[in-house]
Amino acid sequence: MATYSPDHPAGSSPSKDNNFDVDYVIHYKLPSSSSPSSTESAEAEAAFSQLITVLSSAGFATEVRPGKTSSSLLVFVKLASPGLLQAQVYRSRVQDWLYGVRTAAPNPSNLPLAQYFESEPVTEAERLLLAYLLITKPKNENGAGVTPKVGTWKYVESIFPLHDRRFNRRWITEWSTKYFLDEEDLNKIKDKFGERVAFYFAFLQSYFAFLLFPAAFGASAWLILGGFSWFYAAVNCLWSVVFFEHWKMKEIDLAVQWGVRGVGKIQMPRPQFKFERESLDPVTGEIIKVYSPLKRLARQALQIPFAVACVLVLGSLIVSCFAIEIFINEVYIGLFKQYLTFLPTILLTIFMPTLTTLLTKLAEKLTDMENYETVDAHQDSFVQKIFVLNFITSYLGIFLTAFVYVPFGKILVPYLDVFSITAQKFTAEGKPLPTQVWQINPDRLKKQVIYFTVTAQIVNFATEVIVPYAKRKVFKTVEKVQYLSEKNEQTLLQDTADEATFLKRVRDEAELADYDVTIDYREMVIQFGYLSLFSVVWPLTACSFLVNNWVEARSDAMKIAANSKRPIPWRADSIGPWLNSLGFLSWLGSVTSSALVYLFNKNKSGPDGSPWDIPGWALLLSILFSEHLYLVVQFVVRGVIKKMDSPGLQKERAERFAMRKQLLERMVEQDVLSDEAGKGAPGLLGQGDKITREALEEEARSLSTVSPEQLFWQRQRGAAETIQIGRALIAEAAASHAKSRK
């Protein structure tokens, strides 16, 4: 249709990064290639026509291109007119103002819209979010009502914005060459990927900066004090309180600076919500969809059996592997010991992911059953369950070592003979297995903590970044081979030259996984837990985390830029439900730290590291004491931090002040005050409403109409007379006193 000019003046970006103004790509999967019935194909066709129609009605321009294989289409959409975008932005900003997210109304001085948008420009994230909402909002709210994978739209596989390759490249390069991320970096993320993602990086950065202290202190404590020092435990708890309370403030501060404070109040309805009946809101008179809260409560109560199930299922797996491991490593000395050692690891590696996936699915089901009206409530409830799951998988092993294996090992280990007996039955000889006399392994706890805080972090990094990358590379090769062999090159050939690179890139992006910030938060929160709960065992923990988190921020950036679809730029004013998890871990840290110090401190325990002789009441007392000290310290720190000023709060204060001033000035202009209040205003000494002499004389003529009130207030005519009479009374009093003294 047109020749392709690589250095076209209008297209400022080089062609290979050009996004062709596309706002969203809708990945439309046709019925599965193995056996599409003709009805299915017709259905897909009808739905496709409908899709384009509704998008067009909602104000989008559309283009369709073939997908990677012949069984998928790519629909490109962009907001058709700048006017529609402006109207959407303006409406959303007014809504923000009404919900108190913005202090000032948008466009207060009623500029022409074009001029207003110059003074408060639309960011990319804002545009993309509004476009996404316009695609997904129901039709009665002027949206297109497209919800991927649901109902009519079951063939809509995904709706995603396109990566800004140039930005991504610069982003990764910049971040990998600097130590600290500053506000500017976060602002860029916010404008590209929205506040939800920006909050994650802000949290990560804040946590990273805060880790410097425990890393330095931990290293010195490791050198000077060793493990299980009460001093390290106290400082560590104090640090976690300060960090937690500081973040709570920082979060508010950022939300204000980013103009999203209170954005959680603007709730997004969940399309999957099933209502029982519609009813009129008694207050607003609007039709609302109702689901019985009692029913929901009953379903929420299922969280308790869920938690119990998690503990039982994962717990029994961990306990068994733990027991087998101890038996093989510390009791058994027979044949194949060197191979059998790997048995528990193998069991864990096989069963743990399977069970976790199963339980996560169960958690999803449960959360769906709870049937929340809003996206946030749904997400909160799901995160809660995920936290329980991860708490068990991450910490139960260490808890077992610290609070069961060491103190009660002597009682429990003999029961491990059960393995010996079982094994005996399967061996021909029927002889007892060769065992050694068991002794508590005092280094076990430390080794375990080091494993979780160093090895596991590295493994995690690998599975998160390297594996998907490698996987993609391999799959790509395999696919290419398949693809070529299937001779489906036709679609490739259809691409016009100027679009070919772009379409290839879009097809690749469509295959990428969705980015889920929850997973990254989970990782960081669980990491914080190790620091808070167990770092007293091995004070170098924070050093390991410091290094890890520098890499983590970059690898997460990588993950977003290269391994995931570009995320929808959701807004957020907080790290959400993870805040509670952080608080819980910080508090639990005060309990476990004191218990660990009490149980394992070298000064008290015997030579074998067993804290057998410590009285129970003293342990409990130290836990009680430490926990309450923690609560008191938290109370104090919270008070102190609350009093501190921050740029965000200053900004808010300035805005509020400006608004108040402006409104009060306007009020004065309206002369409401000057007209009505003038009568009693300063200056008319003693006149007020007082009756003038003439009026008084007038009234004296018709005395019967004078009320006692009027009479009372007429005794002294004006302030001057009051002063005169008062002075007379004072003089009289002085005189009478003088007399009585004589």
Next chain:
Amino acid sequence: MATYSPDHPAGSSPSKDNNFDVDYVIHYKLPSSSSPSSTESAEAEAAFSQLITVLSSAGFATEVRPGKTSSSLLVFVKLASPGLLQAQVYRSRVQDWLYGVRTAAPNPSNLPLAQYFESEPVTEAERLLLAYLLITKPKNENGAGVTPKVGTWKYVESIFPLHDRRFNRRWITEWSTKYFLDEEDLNKIKDKFGERVAFYFAFLQSYFAFLLFPAAFGASAWLILGGFSWFYAAVNCLWSVVFFEHWKMKEIDLAVQWGVRGVGKIQMPRPQFKFERESLDPVTGEIIKVYSPLKRLARQALQIPFAVACVLVLGSLIVSCFAIEIFINEVYIGLFKQYLTFLPTILLTIFMPTLTTLLTKLAEKLTDMENYETVDAHQDSFVQKIFVLNFITSYLGIFLTAFVYVPFGKILVPYLDVFSITAQKFTAEGKPLPTQVWQINPDRLKKQVIYFTVTAQIVNFATEVIVPYAKRKVFKTVEKVQYLSEKNEQTLLQDTADEATFLKRVRDEAELADYDVTIDYREMVIQFGYLSLFSVVWPLTACSFLVNNWVEARSDAMKIAANSKRPIPWRADSIGPWLNSLGFLSWLGSVTSSALVYLFNKNKSGPDGSPWDIPGWALLLSILFSEHLYLVVQFVVRGVIKKMDSPGLQKERAERFAMRKQLLERMVEQDVLSDEAGKGAPGLLGQGDKITREALEEEARSLSTVSPEQLFWQRQRGAAETIQIGRALIAEAAASHAKSRK
């Protein structure tokens, strides 16, 4: 000046209750009658003139009359013009709106002010508060700047509004004939005495209603379970959590209904605040007065030695009296035992009030030193100290019995021989005092709890209501005699007939004490403490409190109506710092209850009631368990209560909704949306910003100016073409699949 007509049509109230439209009375005390120097008298005279001048400038009408004795004056003031009042009310309502206290702006439809005030009338409390603020506000804010007893105004003894006798009579009569106070009753109090007082009665009423349950349950528990039942303890803790969380919601609800939610944000500057320097607020550019927060922090730190001092001073008094009492009652069997029994009570009665008064003064001094900017911060800090004081005086005795006397009595009582030895030195014979073998008195704890929850409440009632009443009666008689004997009847004679009754009443009111709601709150909070901390000892506690609180509400009403000056109708949106105290006591209850049950439950302790054989770790474990159970239950209850709807919240929601609707409608009117958004609005299927055929042809002529973006979006002309191409692709895919299946 005028004849007096008792049935005057304008004065609707009978003359003896008539307040002559007076807003405030300023009690002006002249230099003390014993020795007023002439300079003092002159000073008083000058200050008086100034007083009348500033009041008049601020817009008040004034009248002066002699006081009760010749050494005091009564200055009557009222707002001179209704216009001034309306302007003040309007300004204050606008301020409320700006601070978010009101959802909607006042007078949104711009009615004439007179009409507006008909639709939203000014309550008596509102008028009186604004008048008071006008009297006390500094001159640069258009007030009169009169601060009683400070600086120039050292002769201003008090500024008080006059009681509405008719209302008070009806109030007392009504309340004494009904069991429950309803919303209407509280609204009346709110309109007369302001929200701060109304909140006290609302709290009292809510607490009273909530007491019905523990009273009924406690009575049955007392009959069936006896004391120290864990079941009672658990139910009691649950009840206190529910009550506390319910009140937190109720408080918000009431604040919204009364239109004062968030009123705490509008801070009243403290006139006594001393600033170190003035500086410019970096944000608002206003001049602000600064006091170093570090200095304040240092002074706040004095609270810790203060608390320690309280514990030491009051503690040692209580401990000594406790020891003496035990020695005399349970060990000593010698002469005068029946008289000596009273010794500790006498000691306590003499020293306790003295020490409490001293420490309260110290607390006041400390709070003054902390030098807060605002009235609320000052009050909060003072209440905190008062709570510490009262906690010790009220609960320490019981704590000693429960957790020292009973468990450690056998160790400690022998040390009481010190009394024996001391006494020996003073007796002539030098023989040891006759003693008996000591045994723990198991009923001691119960007796003590009954004393505090029944006897002390009655004594308190007496000191609070009957004593002041009697005192006033006696003083009045004495004064009258003195007065007549001094032949100062002159002032009496000066009163004109129609004012005589009124002036006599005002003179009496001027002598009354100020009403301090803090004292009443303290009493209720401490009472709640007994219930939460110790009622497991004697489950009938709540019954006693139920009766007591019915009387309490009426006697407090009596106290306000008859024994105090009418309070300034301050606003409030909460019971303030007492909320924290309640929460603390409720939490501590979970600890003490479990400890008491564990220590004293009959099943475990020996026949003498001594819990000697209970292992410490079990006690601590039960405390730990109970406390954490409490925290979990609190978390759940809080979640459930938060989800409940309430009239106040409904009102708020309705107001917000109305405001939003109105504003959005206005926005549509402004055509901002319709003008700009029309282009992309629904209906123009596939047209959007797409280039029309003509334009396309136009552009085809100058192909070099077409950007790749334009080219991309030109491939399919409109939605229809997109649909067509998409369908073709789908058909193709189906065909190719069909082929490959063959």
